[in-house]
Amino acid sequence: MKPKIEISHILNRQQFWRTSTHFLSRQKFDLHAITLCRTAKLGRHIDYCEKCSEVRISYNSCRNRNCPKCQATYREKWIAKREEEVLDVPYFHTVFTVSHKLNDLFLHEPELMYNLLFKTVWETVRTFGSKSLEGEMGMIAVLHTWGQNLSLHPHLHCIIPGGALCNGKHWKGSDKTGKYLFPAKALAKMFRAKLVDQIRKNDTSKAYFDQSIAKSCFEKEWVVYAKRPFGGAKQVIEYLGRYTHKTAISNHRLLDYSQGKVTFSYKDYRTGANKKEMTLSDVDFIKRYSMHLLPKGFRRIRHFGFYNGAIKKVKIEKIRKSIGQKTPQKVEWDWIK
Ligand SMILES: [Zn+2]
Numbered sequence: 402m403k404p405k406i407e408i409s410h411i412l413n414r415q416q417f418w419r420t421s422t423h424f425l426s427r428q429k430f431d432l433h434a435i436t437l438c439r440t441a442k443l444g445r446h447i448d449y450c451e452k453c454s455e456v457r458i459s460y461n462s463c464r465n466r467n468c469p470k471c472q473a474t475y476r477e478k479w480i481a482k483r484e485e486e487v488l489d490v491p492y493f494h495t496v497f498t499v500s501h502k503l504n505d506l507f508l509h510e511p512e513l514m515y516n517l518l519f520k521t522v523w524e525t526v527r528t529f530g531s532k533s534l535e536g537e538m539g540m541i542a543v544l545h546t547w548g549q550n551l552s553l554h555p556h557l558h559c560i561i562p563g564g565a566l567c568n569g570k571h572w573k574g575s576d577k578t579g580k581y582l583f584p585a586k587a588l589a590k591m592f593r594a595k596l597v598d599q600i601r602k603n604d605t606s607k608a609y610f611d612q613s614i615a616k617s618c619f620e621k622e623w624v625v626y627a628k629r630p631f632g633g634a635k636q637v638i639e640y641l642g643r644y645t646h647k648t649a650i651s652n653h654r655l656l657d658y659s660q661g662k663v664t665f666s667y668k669d670y671r672t673g674a675n676k677k678e679m680t681l682s683d684v685d686f687i688k689r690y691s692m693h694l695l696p697k698g699f700r701r702i703r704h705f706g707f708y709n710g711a712i713k714k715v716k717i718e719k720i721r722k723s724i725g726q727k728t729p730q731k732v733e734w735d736w737i738k
C-alpha cells in the first residue's frame with residue numbers, strides 16, 4: 402500500500418533546508434534527491450520481465466541510499482547476493498550500543514566515529530574468536546544511527562556465525578548446543594575499552610571529548626544485546642534484510658502532516674515496545690531526519706573476517722566442506738535494474 406504521507410511531501414512543503422546554514426551541503430544534496438525520487442523530473446523507464454512478460458512503466462528513482470523509497474530495491478538485490486554466502490551453522494544477532502555521552506562527538510565527527518565503531522566492534526569479536534576458539538570469525542555489521550523517535554542513537558547490528566575457521570580448514574562451533582556465542586557483558590566491557598581508547602588517541606575528536614566525558618563513559622555499563630540463534634539459512638537472510646536497508650524512518654510510520662506539524666508512530670522500548678505517537682514541527686522533523694544522512698560514500702554495511710576480502714569464497718567453501726554443506730545455487734536476478 403502506498404503511504405499517505407511521504408518524507409518528500411514534507412521536504413517539498415517546508416523548504417527552509419534549502420537555504421538554512423544548519424545543514425551541510427551533502428545533507429542538502431541528499432534531501433534534494435529525495436524530493437525528486439520517482440517524479441517526472443528524473444524521467445521514466447520501462448521494465449520487462451522475460452519470464453512473465455509483465456511490462457512496467459515507472460518514474461526513475463533517485464538511487465540515493467538515504468532515500469526510503471529506493472531501499473526496497475537495494476534490499477532485495479543484497480539479500481539475493483547473501484544467499485551465496487550463508488552457512489549451515491547457528492547465527493547470532495548481536496547489537497553493540499554506545500553511551501549517549503558520546504553523542505556530540507558522533508554528531509560532529511560522524512565519519513571518524515562511525516568508522517571507529519565498526520573497527521572496535523570487529524576488534525572485540527575478533528579477539529574473542531581468537532582467544533576462545535583459536536580461529537577466524539566472520540561478521541556482517543549494519544550501522545543504524547537512530548533511535549525509534551529519530552534521536553541520535555548509534556548502534557551496530559552484527560550477524561555472527563557461531564564459530565570460527567581454524568587453521569584455515571576446520572570449522573569449530575562456539576559451543577556444542579549452538580545456543581551460545583560469547584558472554585554479552587564481557588563483550589560490552591572490551592568494546593567500551595577499545596572505543597574509548599581509540600577516541601583518546603585521535604586528535605580530531607578532542608573538541609568534543611575530554612577527561613570528564615571519558616570518565617562518564619565508564620560510569621555505566623554499555624549495552625550489548627545478544628539474541629539467540631535464528632532458524633535455518635533462509636531465516637537468517639530474511640532477518641538480515643530487516644536491518645540492512647532501513648532509513649531513519651520509513652514513510653509508513655508518518656501518520657499526519659498538517660499545519661506545519663508532523664506526527665509519526667514509534668515503539669517505546671523502555672515500556673515494552675509500546676506503540677506511541679510523536680509530533681514535531683516540520684522544521685524539527687527535518688533537522689532530526691538529517692542527522693541520519695550518512696557521509697557520501699560511507700559504507701554502512703560491512704563484512705569482516707572470513708566474510709571479507711579477496712579469498713572470501715575460498716574460505717566459505719572450506720567451512721562448507723568442513724560442516725558437510727552443499728554449495729547453494731547461484732541466484733538469478735534479472736528483474737530490478
Ligand atoms: Zn529514491
Ligand SMILES: [Zn+2]
Binds near residue numbers: 545556558
Ligand atoms: Zn537498529
